[in-house]
Amino acid sequence: MKKNKIVRWLFGKLYKFRLPEMVQYWRFGDVARAKLVTLDSGAYGMVIEGEKYPLMGFPRGPVLFGPLARLKHIVKNVIFNEAWKLLEEGKTNEEIMNYMKSVAFPLIIEESKRNKYDMFPPEKLCPAVKELWRAMDAVGKRMGLDDWFKDLRDGIAFFFQEDDAYRFRFQWVAKYINPKSFWRKIYRFFTRKPYSFKKELELVLNFLENAEIVPDMKGRIKLIKRVMFSFLEDKDFGKLVEEIVWELDWKKLKLSKADTYYFRGKYFKVDLDHFDY
DSSP states (O other), X not given: OHHHHHHHHHHHHHHHHSOOOOOOGGGTOSOOOEEXXXXXXXOEEEEETTOSSOEESOXXXXXXXXXXXXXXXXXXXXXXXXXXXXXXXXXOHHHHHHHIIIIIHHHHHHHXXXXXXXXXXXXXXXXXXXXXXXXXXXXXXXXXXXXXXXXXXXXXXXXXXXXXXXXXXXXXXXXXXXXXXXXXXXXXXXXXXOOOHHHHHHHHHHHHHHHBOSHHHHHHHHHHHHHHHHHHHSHHHHHHHHHHHHHSOGGGGSOOHHHHHHHTTSXXXXXXXXXXX
């Protein structure tokens, strides 16, 4: 703890002399000229006039305000708002998961099917989303899951591909999670303790909540954490999440320099691990 305080103090002093790089176009106007490009990774991206890095993804107005808006509205209402209501009523995790399986997921899957013509093919997805799609696809095939899981996979990839605010947060969290890392293996070897994704996720989501600036987002992270734990405690979905966690290459999910560059332009303490805001 003392070491972390010293590191944060040093970074804080350094950043006063040299501020971290971030997106600039918002300083000069509400819009900037941009063009679609195919990046070296094969993914679609945008080159924005005057910016140092390309922006991963290619946000399209009709998609943002049409299919994506509908999907986000459904997720907000049938998962988060309804989950909050059930929690307030004192429902158990089992009752919440029964609702998710019978009501929430079928609605989300049906909406994902409606959006299939607006989705990019896997090879054109951002690297982090492409890895998430790959891991879910591999687990689905290995576990022999039906077509509903493919639609869920595509819907989740579509959501993170088109909404960079949530994608950046997901990638920010990924920086602190890697069950297959060298140091995790060393820790498990000496302590003889099995890896606990739930315990690690709880710590990281608490950190994520502290990094949020807007009170509404802090509350949303609390609710996401509560719903995620319901998933992890469910026999079926807990096993599915565990398989995906171990299949993922977490290094491919981390924020790149370009991602961080654009993320610093949003209401979020991107560098919270380096200095106090």
